[in-house]
Amino acid sequence: MAQQSTIPAFCLEYWQNKAVEWGQATTLASQQDVCLHLQQLKDFLQQIFQKLQYMNTTVAIKTFPLVGQLLGRLCWNPCVVADEESQRTLLQCLWCLYSAEPQNAIELKANDWIQSLIRHLISDSETENNSFIQILGYTSEEYHSNVVKCMVSSLVTELRESCCNGIRMPKRFTPDRLHSLSVFCIPLVTCSEAAPLIEALLTCCESGSGEALSADFLKAVGTALLQKKIRLQETVIIGLWLRYLPSLENVTLHLIETVVSIPHFSPQEMESLINDSLLPKASARHPHIFMIVDTIFRNILLESDGNLLVQTLMQIFTRSFIQALLFGEAQDKPPLKAFFPHNPQPLLMALLKHPSDVPSQVWPQHLLCIVETLKVAVEDKDNGGSQRGLFENWFLLVHCGDWVDIAAQQLIASKAETSEALLWLLAFYHHPNNENQQRTKLLAVARKVCGHLKVLFSSTTLSLSHLQTSLDLAEANSEESGSKYLFNQLFLNFFLFSAGGQVIAKDAVHLMTHGNLLNGISAMLAGAEYRLNSYGLMDYKAHRTLKLLQEHLKFKA
Amino acid sequence: MESILQNLNGMAELLAVARIEYVSHWDPETVQRAFQWATYFEHLHGRFRTNTRIRKALADRLLSINESLRNTFELYRELSFEDLGHCRGVLLASLLSNPALPKTLSDTLFARLRPCCCDTTGQRDQSDLNHLIGIARLKAASKVLSHALKLNGSTATNPYPLLLDPETETKREMLLKSLETWMQCPSAGPRDKLVDSLFAQLQQHEINNRSDFSKVVAAVLLAKQTSTESGAVDLALKWLLSNRCQLQTFCHRVPCALLSELAHRYPSFRCAYLEFLTTWARSMEYDFSCGDWRHGSSPELNWKELVDRFMYLLEGPTLVKEATETALCALKADDGDFEVWGISVWTDLLIALKKM
Numbered sequence: 001m002a003q004q005s006t007i008p009a010f011c012l013e014y015w016q017n018k019a020v021e022w023g024q025a026t027t028l029a030s031q032q033d034v035c036l037h038l039q040q041l042k043d044f045l046q047q048i049f050q051k052l053q054y055m056n057t058t059v060a061i062k063t064f065p066l067v068g069q070l071l072g073r074l075c076w077n078p079c080v081v082a083d084e085e086s087q088r089t090l091l092q093c094l095w096c097l098y099s100a101e102p103q104n105a106i107e108l109k110a111n112d113w114i115q116s117l118i119r120h121l122i123s124d125s126e127t128e129n130n131s132f133i134q135i136l137g138y139t140s141e142e143y144h145s146n147v148v149k150c151m152v153s154s155l156v157t158e159l160r161e162s163c164c165n166g167i168r169m170p171k172r173f174t175p176d177r178l179h180s181l182s183v184f185c186i187p188l189v190t191c192s193e194a195a196p197l198i199e200a201l202l203t204c205c206e207s208g209s210g211e212a213l214s215a216d217f218l219k220a221v222g223t224a225l226l227q228k229k230i231r232l233q234e235t236v237i238i239g240l241w242l243r244y245l246p247s248l249e250n251v252t253l254h255l256i257e258t259v260v261s262i263p264h265f266s267p268q269e270m271e272s273l274i275n276d277s278l279l280p281k282a283s284a285r286h287p288h289i290f291m292i293v294d295t296i297f298r299n300i301l302l303e304s305d306g307n308l309l310v311q312t313l314m315q316i317f318t319r320s321f322i323q324a325l326l327f328g329e330a331q332d333k334p335p336l337k338a339f340f341p342h343n344p345q346p347l348l349m350a351l352l353k354h355p356s357d358v359p360s361q362v363w364p365q366h367l368l369c370i371v372e373t374l375k376v377a378v379e380d381k382d383n384g385g386s387q388r389g390l391f392e393n394w395f396l397l398v399h400c401g402d403w404v405d406i407a408a409q410q411l412i413a414s415k416a417e418t419s420e421a422l423l424w425l426l427a428f429y430h431h432p433n434n435e436n437q438q439r440t441k442l443l444a445v446a447r448k449v450c451g452h453l454k455v456l457f458s459s460t461t462l463s464l465s466h467l468q469t470s471l472d473l474a475e476a477n478s479e480e481s482g483s484k485y486l487f488n489q490l491f492l493n494f495f496l497f498s499a500g501g502q503v504i505a506k507d508a509v510h511l512m513t514h515g516n517l518l519n520g521i522s523a524m525l526a527g528a529e530y531r532l533n534s535y536g537l538m539d540y541k542a543h544r545t546l547k548l549l550q551e552h553l554k555f556k557a
Numbered sequence: 558m559e560s561i562l563q564n565l566n567g568m569a570e571l572l573a574v575a576r577i578e579y580v581s582h583w584d585p586e587t588v589q590r591a592f593q594w595a596t597y598f599e600h601l602h603g604r605f606r607t608n609t610r611i612r613k614a615l616a617d618r619l620l621s622i623n624e625s626l627r628n629t630f631e632l633y634r635e636l637s638f639e640d641l642g643h644c645r646g647v648l649l650a651s652l653l654s655n656p657a658l659p660k661t662l663s664d665t666l667f668a669r670l671r672p673c674c675c676d677t678t679g680q681r682d683q684s685d686l687n688h689l690i691g692i693a694r695l696k697a698a699s700k701v702l703s704h705a706l707k708l709n710g711s712t713a714t715n716p717y718p719l720l721l722d723p724e725t726e727t728k729r730e731m732l733l734k735s736l737e738t739w740m741q742c743p744s745a746g747p748r749d750k751l752v753d754s755l756f757a758q759l760q761q762h763e764i765n766n767r768s769d770f771s772k773v774v775a776a777v778l779l780a781k782q783t784s785t786e787s788g789a790v791d792l793a794l795k796w797l798l799s800n801r802c803q804l805q806t807f808c809h810r811v812p813c814a815l816l817s818e819l820a821h822r823y824p825s826f827r828c829a830y831l832e833f834l835t836t837w838a839r840s841m842e843y844d845f846s847c848g849d850w851r852h853g854s855s856p857e858l859n860w861k862e863l864v865d866r867f868m869y870l871l872e873g874p875t876l877v878k879e880a881t882e883t884a885l886c887a888l889k890a891d892d893g894d895f896e897v898w899g900i901s902v903w904t905d906l907l908i909a910l911k912k913m
Contacts, residue, residue, distance in 0.1 A: 031704050081697035087690055100668040115667060121693040123654035131762050132728060132770060135755060136735050137627060137635040144695035146730060150723040151702040177708055184705040191698050 015044055016066050019073040028180070034079040035186040036216055038086065041074075045089040052096035057107045060097055068097065068110065075117050083187035084229075094118075148193045155181070156200045163204040175212040178204065182217040189220045190229040202236050211243060222247030226254055238282045241289060248289060251277060252296045259313050265523040267530040271316050280320035284328050287338040290321070298395060306481065308523050311401055318399040322352055342392035347373045351400040356535055364418055367407055371421040374428070394432035404429045405531060408489040412453050413497065419454075423447055426489075430482030438480075445477045446486060453494050462500035464507050471508070492524060495549070496542040505545055506552050522553050558611070561601065562618050568598055568644070569622045573630045575651040580658055585665055588652075595644035602641040612638060646688020653689075699723075721776055725769060729776040736777070736789035749795070756796050760806060771810040778819055778826075798829050808833050813869040821874045831884055834866060838902045850902060864909050871910060 018037065025031045034041075048067065052060050061068065071093055074080045081087050098114050099107040123140070133143045162173040173181075182201055188194040198221060201213060211218075221240060224230040225247075232240075241248040255277045259270050274280060283290035297317070301310045325333065336348050350370045358366050377393045397404065407422045414422060423446055431439040452470040456462060474487040495501040495508065509521065529546055532539065571591055574580060583591075605611040616638045623635045640647055652658055652666060670686060706723070721729070742748040756774075763770040777793050797807060808816060808830060820827040837858060841850040852858040870881040889895075889903035898905055 025704075028704070028708075031701070078697035078700035081693055082701045084690060084694055087694060087697075088686075091686065091690065095670070098667060111664070111667070115663060118667070118689070119653060121696075122650055122689050131632075131766070132759060132768060132773075133731070134632040134634070135758050135762065136731060137623070137633055138731055139634055141692050141695060143727065143731065144692075144699050146727045147699045147723050148695060148702060150727050150730075151699065151706060154723065155702070155705065180708055181705055184701060184708075187701060188698055191694065193695070194698065194702075 011044060012048075012064060012066065012070070015041065016070050019070050019077070022073075022077055025077050025079050031079055032180060032183050034077060035183045036214075038079070038083060038186055039216070039220070041080065042083070042086045042089065045086060045093060049089055049093050049096065052093055055096070057097050057099045057102075057110050058104065061106060061110070067093075068113070071097075072113070072117060075121060079187050081121065082191070084190050086187075091118075145193060148191070152194055152197045156196050159197075159200045159204055173204070178212040179214055182213040186214070186217050186220045189217075189224045192230075195230060195232070198230070199232055199236050202232070202240055213243075215244070218244035218247065222250055226250060234278060234281065237278060238285065238289075241282060242286065245292070248292055249296065252279065252293050255279065256296075256300055256310070256313065260307075260309050265309070265312075265526040267312060267316060267527065270313060271320070274313070274317050274320055280317060280324045281328070283321050283339075284324035284333075287334050290339050293317075301398065308485075311398060312527065314399055315401045318352075319354055319402075322354065340396065342389065343396050344373070344377050347377050347393065347396065351396055351403065354400075355402050355406050360535065363406055364410060364414065367403065367410065367425070368418060368421055370403060371425050374425070378428070378432075390432055394428070397429060401429070402531075405489070405527070408486075409493050409497070409531075411450060411490065412457055412494055419450065420447075423450060426486055430480075430486055442477070442483055442486065445473060445483075446490070449473055449487065449490060453490060453498075456500075457494070457498045459498075460500045462498075462504050464504050467504065467508060488521065488524060492521075492528065496528065496545050497539070502541065502545040502548070505549055509549060509552065522550070525550055525553070558614070562614070564594075565598075565615065565618055566622055568594055569619070569626060569636055572636065572644075572648060572651060573626055573633055575648060576632060576634060576655055577630060578657040580652065580655055580662075583659070583662060585662065588662055588665065591648060592645060595648045598641045598644045602638070602644070606642070615641075643684065643688045645685050646691075649685050650689060650692060725772055725776055728769075728773045729780065732773055732777050732793075733780060733789055736792050740788045740792065748792075752792055752796050753799075756793075756803075760803060763810070764806065769810075771807045772812075772815075774807065775811045775815045775819060778823070779815065794823060794826065798825060804829055804833060813866050816866070817869040817873040817877060820870060821877050827877065827880060831881065834863070835884070835888065837863060838906065841902050843899050843902075845899075848899070850905065864906065864913075867906060867910055868913060 018033075022030045022034050025034055048064070051063075052067075055063065071090060074090055075094075080090065094114050094117065097110050099111060102108045102111055133140055159173060178201070185194065185198060185201060189198060201217075202221070204212075218240065221230070221232075222244065225232065225237065225240075241251070255273065258273055262269055279289075279293055283293055297310070297314050301307070301314065304310050336352070337345070340348055347370075350366070350373050353366075355363065374393060374397065378390055404426065407425050411419060411422045411426070423443055427439050427443040427446060431442055434440060449470045452473075456466055459466075470491075474491070478484040478487060491508065495505040525546060529550075532542060532546070571594060575591070601615075605615065619636050619638060623633075627633045627635070634651070649666065649670075653663070703723070736752075739748050739751060742751075759770045762768060774793055774797065778790060778797075780790060797804060816830060820830050837852075840858075841852055841860070841863070843849075844851045850860045850863075867881065867885070871878050885903055885907055889901060889907060892901040892903050895901045895904045898908065
């Protein structure tokens, strides 16, 4: 029984008509039309393939009587065949109609017809080219590859001559021609021999009155870049992002998706993914790009309710971005103000310095400086739109969240005056808004917990019972994930750096998991490990405790 | 190592046979074995790709194999080391495009290629398919780009006659490359024989199928002279001038503008070309009924064409122009130095040319 096809008949009919209209793509108009519809055609062919996969030939022909005609016509259309993906899907569909053991006349006929189609695709039907090449002993692949290269180079030369001479010369490439040429290149985007042409098109200056290149072409290039099917120079890629916004957005979203789907929390892997995406470099050269990428990050952060992975992504991105800014080529580097227009300069200078660039002895002072500048910026009611100012500064802090982690690390061993400041910083990080006094409340509890932990810090003989009060207090006040996170940070740092913490670490963590206090503890541990390694702190005890906890958790999981 | 080289011989022969009629004698087991051998060589390629010494040994052996098999098989496809990397694809493409392949075998091949099969060999089959897709893709890409080039606007009338279209240019490059390879043959005798036989084949093919071999040869002769190429180009020139018949065909098929450029560049060609035109003119007869010169046997050798050709020569560079003028005047004088139309072909030519 023929399956009920869920592809509306309209679609197949629509593409049938289109294929008839296109013929073998001999007129300019039909060729351009094919290229513009290429992506939709690819999607449709994929759908058809999904259906045909599970049918045998006779059933397929019954369900989709005209599909053979459609596929056949498409095989004779060079614009469709030139695109690797569409050709592959086309062939896969054809093979679905091929029967290894034909049962009836229809299937036999189908087999013959498919064989002739394939032959047409791979061998030269024009005898003249064929024999010249064969007599000399070359292959048709070699011939066609060289012809393509020759055509590409002549087009590239023409483009280079007529674009951007500096002097206003009459251009042979009018915006119309550029547009048409870019449409022709849509099926060739993944063809490596055509890469110089793609680059030449993308580096061709705009005529001044809007974008000359076709949007479909730009989209196709963006997609091919994401799928790593084409390699372009960095400047060309950044140029593409500047002139076609959706490609930039796609790259950013793709990065976020990839980062979020790494199975284990791995800052190293994140860092390499971020650098490979070219976004930090591009952002450092163009504040415009930075703004867009940053806006996307912020939105994701807010939507995901402060997801730890997104936070880390922003931190690592900011670090790479600052490095690209500092060490990039010196041609007109935009000032920091161009990237962070809403943050006061002193705060920028304090926060954007990465902890690894500051000697660890200086950390307490630097942290105090950060807290002071931050307080000033945040409580400065004279700064118009104070709510806005608050969020902008909080976002900046999120970008530089490494300092918050350092603050948590330093907190327990710190002196009384510093502790207050550090506590404020931590509380602010989790509750920038103090409308309902959440920050004040959190601060109070944290102060108490911290106080308890400080007392126990240097004690070498610890047992779980010592910690009980703090643990209970923490648990009682952990409705929000932010607070939970804060307390986890405090406890973790306690275990790693206190004199007797190592002994009770395992049991305490065990207790905390049961009490649902733990939230993403393995991520936190991985983060701590990364920090210990990258800041070069030779604290063997801390390392050992860390390893112990990680083993324990692995065993549990 | 020696056994590998021996097997390489066998593989090359196998691939050569796959392209000729003999394949009609093959059966499914032969095909199976052929693919097994191809797999083996793909594996070898993967192993020794980075080993310079072995790679060179294999490549060198392939060069000598190509030379010997070229003489044995017609339409021999030369093998390179890179080809070994997708040997199965090459074998498959050769078999599929061979019209002599028996139907049962082609059925087996097609069934084998089914790309959606996910068994353990599914992975391998994809690479055969990839090779085929690559071939089809390049063919289609060249068609798409030729459409893109037509966007130029200037299509039919080429303002600069020496500008070549991409197909001719590519064929020129390939022919030059072949010539350069043959130049490396130490002894001139067998090399000249080879050039003679291949070019003769190509020209014969051109006559039968209206291809553009002559134009490609012209393009080769007009190529920019670099130190390596000059030897290759001379080879082509030698062939061209060695046989009157060849030269005649050549001169008839190549556009006048290119011929006059050739006349400028090569004095030997100039003499030969002038001789060709002279012979042509001498064989014209004056037809009193319509007042026109006609050729006795071949109506396509018409007066207008003859005049056009002389015209191009006279409009060319000084050397050529002078040589042509001198020749024409001398011939007119020999013929009696008439000034009246209809008696001497040379007089009429000069009259017609002066009019233009």
